[in-house]
Amino acid sequence: MNNLAPDSKHAIFWKANKSEAANGREAIVPTGGILGGGSSINIMMYARAAASDYDDWNTTGWASEDLIPLLRKIETYHIAPGRATHGYNGPIHVSYADYFAQIAQEYLDVCVKRGIPKVEDLMDLYTGHGCAHLAKYIHPETGQRQDAAHRYIHSQSHNKRLHIMTKTLVRHILFDGIKAVGVEVIGNKNQDKDADQTPREIRARKLVVVSAGAIGSAIVLQRSGVGQATRLSELGVNVVADLPVGANYEDHSSCVITYHVADDVETLDPVMERYPGVMERYLAQFAHGKGFLTSNVNDAGSKIRPTEEELERIGPAFREVWKRQFESAPDKPVFIQTIVNGFLGPRTAVPEKSRFMMLGNIAAYVSIFDPFVLPGITHECKHTGRQPISRGHVYITSANPYSLPDFSTGFFEEKADVEIQMWMYKKTREIARRMPSYRGEYAPLHPKYPKSSSASCVRLDAPPPSDMEDLVYTAEDDIAVEEFVRQYGDTTWHSVGTIQMKPKEKGGCVDSRLSVYGTENLKVADLSILPKNVGSNTYSTALLIGEKAASLIAEDLGLVLP
Numbered sequence: 001m002n003n004l005a006p007d008s009k010h011a012i013f014w015k016a017n018k019s020e021a022a023n024g025r026e027a028i029v030p031t032g033g034i035l036g037g038g039s040s041i042n043i044m045m046y047a048r049a050a051a052s053d054y055d056d057w058n059t060t061g062w063a064s065e066d067l068i069p070l071l072r073k074i075e076t077y078h079i080a081p082g083r084a085t086h087g088y089n090g091p092i093h094v095s096y097a098d099y100f101a102q103i104a105q106e107y108l109d110v111c112v113k114r115g116i117p118k119v120e121d122l123m124d125l126y127t128g129h130g131c132a133h134l135a136k137y138i139h140p141e142t143g144q145r146q147d148a149a150h151r152y153i154h155s156q157s158h159n160k161r162l163h164i165m166t167k168t169l170v171r172h173i174l175f176d177g178i179k180a181v182g183v184e185v186i187g188n189k190n191q192d193k194d195a196d197q198t199p200r201e202i203r204a205r206k207l208v209v210v211s212a213g214a215i216g217s218a219i220v221l222q223r224s225g226v227g228q229a230t231r232l233s234e235l236g237v238n239v240v241a242d243l244p245v246g247a248n249y250e251d252h253s254s255c256v257i258t259y260h261v262a263d264d265v266e267t268l269d270p271v272m273e274r275y276p277g278v279m280e281r282y283l284a285q286f287a288h289g290k291g292f293l294t295s296n297v298n299d300a301g302s303k304i305r306p307t308e309e310e311l312e313r314i315g316p317a318f319r320e321v322w323k324r325q326f327e328s329a330p331d332k333p334v335f336i337q338t339i340v341n342g343f344l345g346p347r348t349a350v351p352e353k354s355r356f357m358m359l360g361n362i363a364a365y366v367s368i369f370d371p372f373v374l375p376g377i378t379h380e381c382k383h384t385g386r387q388p389i390s391r392g393h394v395y396i397t398s399a400n401p402y403s404l405p406d407f408s409t410g411f412f413e414e415k416a417d418v419e420i421q422m423w424m425y426k427k428t429r430e431i432a433r434r435m436p437s438y439r440g441e442y443a444p445l446h447p448k449y450p451k452s453s454s455a456s457c458v459r460l461d462a463p464p465p466s467d468m469e470d471l472v473y474t475a476e477d478d479i480a481v482e483e484f485v486r487q488y489g490d491t492t493w494h495s496v497g498t499i500q501m502k503p504k505e506k507g508g509c510v511d512s513r514l515s516v517y518g519t520e521n522l523k524v525a526d527l528s529i530l531p532k533n534v535g536s537n538t539y540s541t542a543l544l545i546g547e548k549a550a551s552l553i554a555e556d557l558g559l560v561l562p
């Protein structure tokens with residue numbers, strides 16, 4: 001997790017605008033600032049979208065039947081042989097690794113008792129509800145991360161046609177009329193304060209392909225004159241193509257809930273607190289691909305869909321989302337939940353020599369109508385309830401490459417997003433309270449309940465009783481839970497959608513071959529092209545886009561891929 005710490009040299013931290021819906025906070029969204037991008041700093045959790053997520057894009061060549069062969073091509077799946085949607089000869093290794101936490105098994109046991117069935121393959125593309133031992137992007141023999149840099153790029157170090165420039169910033173794309181002919185770059189002062197600021201041109205013989213992520217690619221295109229014409233003109237940027245670049249930012253909201261566990265439970269906490277001898281012992285095991293450090297401390301999890309009774313309790317705003325997105329698609333989870341073996345935040349936020357578990361709740365959707373299928377509604381209008389609202393956005397504020405963008409995440413501007421996180425907080429708590437290692441809620445990172453509340457946090461010295469009843473929340477308690485969600489709900493680092501792959505008349509910026517409308521020889525190949533977020537962590541989909549882009553580019557250039 002050091003890669004995501006505030007002083008990390010491997011991440012880029014984007015500060016969003018203050019949001020009333022998030023208690024006036026300025027969300028911080030980290031993205032990869034290292035070769036391999038987010039794959040080099042993520043939590044290595046193996047998660048894949050539902051098949052219907054891809055079908056929902058409604059784009060020729062991008063349906064699930066088109067993409068499953070590429071998903072198989074990507075991976076070497078070590079979990080079990082012969083599974084139809086998995087691959088067994090790809091560059092990315094998928095395994096359970098060597099370690100499985102005690103609290104992960106407790107979590108699975110309780111989930112089953114609470115009506116969440118244990119399944120063999122939670123990531124088969126068709127299972128929308130169940131719990132499982134979670135696979136990881138970790139090599140089963142070495143225990144090493146399976147990032148794109150090591151699995152795709154470093155293996156090509158012998159290739160004389162491959163040139164990589166690190167600590168380099170793209171100022172803008174070079175155009176000859178509407179034809180992309182190269183890029184202009186400078187040294188990146190954010191990574192090297194003495195970096196050379198002399199502009200250099202890199203010319204392209206065939207194509208310019210932008211792959212800077214949902215935030216970075218939107219910024220590069222806008223600085224280059226590809227974006228909303230009125231905005232760019234006001235900034236003195238010459239307009240090449242008038243497109244809604246940056247207008248449809250999406251991310252999954254999340255809430256991570258912290259609980260005390262018994263002092264004898266093995267967790268990440270002694271490592272984070274640098275207990276004497278602990279790291280040395282673990283490193284000795286890891287040298288042989290064994291032990292605690294082969295795990296991502298994320299050993300079990302669930303995909304969750306509410307029952308009819310739970311839908312009644314969640315609230316009317318989410319009921320509309322359910323009807324629109326989930327009711328007829330049983331492969332879609334509403335939430336992805338994982339149990340984390342330790343406290344991943346700053347140690348100053350918790351008492352010394354304490355041990356914790358965290359349950360992370362990731363909303364696997366964005367509760368927004370597509371404005372282009374609702375007559376009379378434009379994509380810039382903002383409403384609540386049953387009406388569409390604007391998503392987040394990423395707009396440049398200057399042609400200066402060091403200027404910070406106008407960035408909004410859109411978190412919790414829709415009532416349904418709040419309702420569902422409140423419900424999931426309560427559901428999560430009932431799971432945690434029944435785990436044998438549970439020793440109470442860590443109160444500073446839970447709702448501030450009224451003193452008289454029967455739902456107040458507790459601290460236990462022994463395992464919880466086996467016959468406990470579910471907590472009952474009053475209207476006052478719900479106010480506290482909503483306040484908590486708005487205060488602590490955050491990014492899941494799943495930024496997508498700022499350069500959408502759709503027909504131009506429906507707000508699209510690129511076509512099904514990833515070519516930017518209104519330009520020539522310019523493509524975008526990253527998560528920014530998603531017409532709609534997937535109900536999953538996004539690394540798998542990022543790899544998928546890379547494979548699809550490679551095949552499309554090869555076709556355009558008349559090449560045959562191996």
